[in-house]
Amino acid sequence: MSNTALAEKPTDPSQRETVESAVVRFAGDSGDGMQLTGGQFTLATAFAGNDLSTFPDFPAEIRAPAGTTFGVSSFQINFGSRVIKTAGDAFDMLIAMNPAALKVELGGLKQGGVIIADTGSFGERDLRKAGYDSNPLEDGSLQGYHLVALDISKLTMEAVKDTGLSKQEALRCKNMWTLGFVYWMYGRDRKPTADWLIAKFGKRPDVAAANVAAMDAGHTVAETMELPDGVHGFHVDAADIAPGTYRTVTGAEALAWGLAAGTHLADIKMVFASYPITPASQLLHSLSKMIDHNVVTFQAEDEIAAACAAIGASFGGSLGVTSSSGPGIALKTEAIGLAISTELPMIIVNSQRAGPSTGMPTKTEQSDLYQAVLGRNADSPLCVLAARSPADCFDVAIEAVRIAIKYMTPVFVLTDGYIGNAAEPWNIPDINDYAKIPVNFRTDPEGFHPFLRDDDTLARVWAVPGTPGLEHRIGGIERDYDSGNISYDPGNHQKMTDTRFAKIAGIAKDIPDQGVEDGNTSGKLAVVGWGSTYGPISRAVANLRAQGLDVSHIHLRHIWPFPENLGDLLKGFEQVLVPEMNHGQLVNVLRAEYLVPAEGLNKVSGQPFKIIEIEDAIRARLET
Amino acid sequence: MNVVTPPEKLTPKDFATDQEVRWCPGCGDYAILKGVQKTLADIGARPENTVFVSGIGCAARFPYYVKTYGFHTIHGRAPAFATGLKLANPDLDIWVVSGDGDALSIGGNHLFHLLRRNVDLQFLLFNNEIYGLTKGQYSPTSRQGTRSPSTPWGSLDNPASAAVFALGAGARFVARGIDSNQKHLPGVLARAHAHKGTSFVEIFQNCKVYNDGVFENFTGRDVAADQQIYVEHGKPLTFGKDGEKGLRLNTQTLALETVVIGENGVTEADILVHDETNKMIATLLAHMDPPTMPVALGVLYCAPGQSYDDEVTDLVRSHTPAEKPDFNKLLRAGRTWTVD
Ligand SMILES: Cc1ncc(C[n+]2csc(CCOP(=O)(O)OP(=O)(O)O)c2C)c(N)n1
Ligand code: SF4
Ligand SMILES: [Mg+2]
Numbered sequence: 001m002s003n004t005a006l007a008e009k010p011t012d013p014s015q016r017e018t019v020e021s022a023v024v025r026f027a028g029d030s031g032d033g034m035q036l037t038g039g040q041f042t043l044a045t046a047f048a049g050n051d052l053s054t055f056p057d058f059p060a061e062i063r064a065p066a067g068t069t070f071g072v073s074s075f076q077i078n079f080g081s082r083v084i085k086t087a088g089d090a091f092d093m094l095i096a097m098n099p100a101a102l103k104v105e106l107g108g109l110k111q112g113g114v115i116i117a118d119t120g121s122f123g124e125r126d127l128r129k130a131g132y133d134s135n136p137l138e139d140g141s142l143q144g145y146h147l148v149a150l151d152i153s154k155l156t157m158e159a160v161k162d163t164g165l166s167k168q169e170a171l172r173c174k175n176m177w178t179l180g181f182v183y184w185m186y187g188r189d190r191k192p193t194a195d196w197l198i199a200k201f202g203k204r205p206d207v208a209a210a211n212v213a214a215m216d217a218g219h220t221v222a223e224t225m226e227l228p229d230g231v232h233g234f235h236v237d238a239a240d241i242a243p244g245t246y247r248t249v250t251g252a253e254a255l256a257w258g259l260a261a262g263t264h265l266a267d268i269k270m271v272f273a274s275y276p277i278t279p280a281s282q283l284l285h286s287l288s289k290m291i292d293h294n295v296v297t298f299q300a301e302d303e304i305a306a307a308c309a310a311i312g313a314s315f316g317g318s319l320g321v322t323s324s325s326g327p328g329i330a331l332k333t334e335a336i337g338l339a340i341s342t343e344l345p346m347i348i349v350n351s352q353r354a355g356p357s358t359g360m361p362t363k364t365e366q367s368d369l370y371q372a373v374l375g376r377n378a379d380s381p382l383c384v385l386a387a388r389s390p391a392d393c394f395d396v397a398i399e400a401v402r403i404a405i406k407y408m409t410p411v412f413v414l415t416d417g418y419i420g421n422a423a424e425p426w427n428i429p430d431i432n433d434y435a436k437i438p439v440n441f442r443t444d445p446e447g448f449h450p451f452l453r454d455d456d457t458l459a460r461v462w463a464v465p466g467t468p469g470l471e472h473r474i475g476g477i478e479r480d481y482d483s484g485n486i487s488y489d490p491g492n493h494q495k496m497t498d499t500r501f502a503k504i505a506g507i508a509k510d511i512p513d514q515g516v517e518d519g520n521t522s523g524k525l526a527v528v529g530w531g532s533t534y535g536p537i538s539r540a541v542a543n544l545r546a547q548g549l550d551v552s553h554i555h556l557r558h559i560w561p562f563p564e565n566l567g568d569l570l571k572g573f574e575q576v577l578v579p580e581m582n583h584g585q586l587v588n589v590l591r592a593e594y595l596v597p598a599e600g601l602n603k604v605s606g607q608p609f610k611i612i613e614i615e616d617a618i619r620a621r622l623e624t
Numbered sequence: 625m626n627v628v629t630p631p632e633k634l635t636p637k638d639f640a641t642d643q644e645v646r647w648c649p650g651c652g653d654y655a656i657l658k659g660v661q662k663t664l665a666d667i668g669a670r671p672e673n674t675v676f677v678s679g680i681g682c683a684a685r686f687p688y689y690v691k692t693y694g695f696h697t698i699h700g701r702a703p704a705f706a707t708g709l710k711l712a713n714p715d716l717d718i719w720v721v722s723g724d725g726d727a728l729s730i731g732g733n734h735l736f737h738l739l740r741r742n743v744d745l746q747f748l749l750f751n752n753e754i755y756g757l758t759k760g761q762y763s764p765t766s767r768q769g770t771r772s773p774s775t776p777w778g779s780l781d782n783p784a785s786a787a788v789f790a791l792g793a794g795a796r797f798v799a800r801g802i803d804s805n806q807k808h809l810p811g812v813l814a815r816a817h818a819h820k821g822t823s824f825v826e827i828f829q830n831c832k833v834y835n836d837g838v839f840e841n842f843t844g845r846d847v848a849a850d851q852q853i854y855v856e857h858g859k860p861l862t863f864g865k866d867g868e869k870g871l872r873l874n875t876q877t878l879a880l881e882t883v884v885i886g887e888n889g890v891t892e893a894d895i896l897v898h899d900e901t902n903k904m905i906a907t908l909l910a911h912m913d914p915p916t917m918p919v920a921l922g923v924l925y926c927a928p929g930q931s932y933d934d935e936v937t938d939l940v941r942s943h944t945p946a947e948k949p950d951f952n953k954l955l956r957a958g959r960t961w962t963v964d
Contacts, residue, residue: 239810316712
């Protein structure tokens with residue numbers, strides 16, 4: 001653990017324009033290291049005390065041909081002295097490392113925004129690859145923006161010429177040169193990045209030194225050069241942030257820690273079985289490192305095997321967890337039915353991505369809600385939870401473990417590609433503040449049968465192999481309510497089906513009432529969201545409430561069953577609007593459950609909602 | 625003082641459940657069930673520590689009839705379930721029961737990976753060369769030309785050899801038995817149990833209803849002696865009513881051939897001696913088909929290696945700190961900062 005204090009004082013804020021928040025987008029070729037650059041900028045910004053939210057946006061191809069538009073990799077960060085809820089709509093500053101990046105990203109830049117471009121990468125070939133007929137840096141087409149055109153390639157080469165690196169290696173320091181430049185623009189401290197570079201390139205001190213030198217050079221150029229008219233340094237005050245120890249987390253990390261925290265609180269082993277798929281693999285990677293925390297990971301031969309191994313593990317007294325994205329979840333479907341019918345705890349994480357079929361693997365979507373709630377053969381209810389932000393993944397995962405064990409049921413956790421990769425600062429909780437999760441393995445043979453139920457929760461007993469006197473045999477064939485033996489009795493099947501429903505429905509009594517995030521508990525319009533639309537909805541609602549509009553924000557964590565009061569809550573509003581990154585799923589479940597006139601606001605472009613899109617939809621309903 | 629009472633000796637009957645057995649009368653599965661229950665008693669299995677896992681099919685009903693822990697999973701997936709179970713509790717003694725369709729059609733992928741990983745359990749494949757439960761369609765082990773409801777003009781595709789598949793997948797224990805041979809089967813099962821790693825046992829099982837007599841060409845009374853060879857480690861590979869026949873390695877073709885001792889100058893010294901640790905011999909034996917060659921039965925191959933579950937256990941142990949690690953520390957590892 002390293003506590004980095006603000007060692008180096010940023011340049012005098014009085015000479016800089018103070019802004020409340022800023023959106024910066026780093027864009028370059030896949031090989032330009034934009035994700036690393038963005039990650040470092042994020043850390044430096046967190047250390048500066050700003051609130052922030054990030055959005056990494058990278059291509060599906062591992063090594064797309066250099067210089068092409070489909071090889072552009074971008075990283076967006078929104079930071080400020082106020083609470084930051086999304087990665088931002090339009091950006092204030094665009095860093096374009098090549099023509100393709102400029103071409104792809106220019107549309108997202110604010111009018112009057114700053115472009116920092118590397119003229120060294122705007123040669124004729126580069127321009128042609130990006131589809132430009134003439135050089136946009138020179139042909140006047142960027143009027144209306146503030147252009148800082150620098151030969152970053154050349155300047156980097158000069159900065160590192162004494163380090164003895166090859167030309168190719170030297171050029172790779174371009175991103176750090178640029179980062180140094182942008183650090184000056186926002187008065188960021190370079191020291192954490194310098195420390196990080198030295199640690200990262202421990203075995204290559206020459207490479208570390210070159211990168212640090214490049215960063216310092218970029219910083220110096222920004223500080224000393226005459227910036228074009230209208231371009232100057234900015235200052236962003238520290239945000240009013242609750243005291244605590246912080247770190248940045250991505251959704252995938254928070255989910256891994258949350259799952260492990262859950263099994264830690266339950267004091268049982270986790271067996272995590274998964275088959276790699278974008279964007280779910282990150283969870284497998286993160287958990288694989290937690291071998292010292294009673295976590296065993298298993299890379300199965302396919303998703304079916306992963307799901308079945310998880311069920312086997314739960315039968316054996318561990319918590320079986322499996323994870324995938326839509327196509328892989330589809331393969332797990334039959335096995336999930338087995339877990340439902342044998343009533344074993346299990347967690348299925350779905351990192352949703354754009355579909356159907358392979359769709360757009362690296363792009364985000366929320367289109368698997370139906371799949372989670374309804375997507376199985378037969379009447380097969382289970383519990384579904386959804387995380388709203390990277391940090392929220394931690395608590396949602398613990399809640400999933402609690403419900404899975406207490407109710408002996410599979411629990412779906414829905415996250416998405418955006419939450420998984422996005423990062424935000426996280427006030428690290430104290431694990432001792434969380435309630436323990438009781439696990440009651442049956443040991444008493446007296447009166448035992450495997451489908452004995454708790455009167456209250458209707459959960460069946462958890463009897464694990466290895467326990468003398470509890471030998472029993474179960475499976476997917478319907479079981480007798482009173483003995484657990486195979487039964488084809490019609491009345492029994494009705495009773496078991498009813499019981500499975502009642503058990504899941506009963507979870508509603510064990511979860512908090514649905515609250516209102518922002519606004520009144522009744523009124524003209526409720527905007528109801530779930531998952532990663534949290535950021536844009538909450539900002540849009542806050543903005544419009546500040547302008548006097550009667551709109552409230554309701555955000556669901558418990559997707560199935562719904563909180564008990566949800567129907568009544570929704571009925572208190574004249575209109576209900578449900579923004580979703582799908583073609584309309586939650587909206588229809590709400591309509592079906594409560595007969596409320598909910599309307600959808602749907603976006604399936606693979607990109608998160610912009611705040612303005614939600615604001616416009618709200619206005620259209622309230623300003624007639 | 626603690627007095628450790630040795631566990632009472634259980635009999636085959638102690639491994640029978642009160643569930644009504646639902647196989648057709650005359651089904652070979654009954655004989656296998658009997659053989660397994662006898663084996664469990666013979667090896668001193670502890671019911672609380674033993675789990676029978678199956679997929680779907682007639683064969684897969686097996687766990688309901690064995691008084692241990694049991695889990696009837698879904699079609700083809702028993703190997704994956706069993707792997708997860710073993711990862712949860714490596715001390716369990718697991719038997720997987722599967723049919724030829726379950727193991728080699730829908731579950732072929734899982735079986736391949738189970739064998740490759742060498743998870744410590746016994747895998748019993750009841751091969752009746754037919755889909756029994758779904759009423760008699762041909763299976764991946766059905767011989768070419770098998771007439772069934774889905775192949776009224778005879779099946780077209782080439783059958784798979786279960787034992788050859790297992791060896792190819794990297795199995796370290798491959799054995800064969802016949803349902804009706806109660807003298808032989810429990811011994812093979814006991815050997816399978818003693819082996820650490822995945823022990824693959826193919827059992828030729830007669831489906832009375834949909835494929836009756838399909839193995840008569842080597843199990844029939846009149847042909848058995850000439851069409852079966854019971855292999856034993858360190859013993860010459862002989863068969864026939866009076867042990868007059870034997871297998872000789874043709875070093876020109878690198879193939880086995882049937883010879884008769886005393887004929888054409890063949891002596892006992894020409895007969896190949898079985899070495900169950902030799903994969904080439906096992907492969908040659910597994911490939912033999914009647915009528916030109918006898919069917920090899922017994923332990924074809926046994927070459928122990930480290931099991932996957934052992935490797936996982938070792939890895940976990942080497943990473944497990946003496947004291948339970950502080951979860952708060954995990955959350956605070958790496959870059960953090962403090963806001964006062
Ligand atoms: C997913 C799925 N597909 C198909 C079936 C139908 N099915 C059940 S058993 C079986 C074949 C069983 O054949 P085998 O494994 O040889 O077992 P046997 O009945 O011969 O013992 C099939 C196709 C099923 N239960 N599940
Ligand atoms: S159908 Fe065949 S395999 Fe199935 S129980 Fe009847 S005889 Fe046995
Ligand atoms: Mg069969």
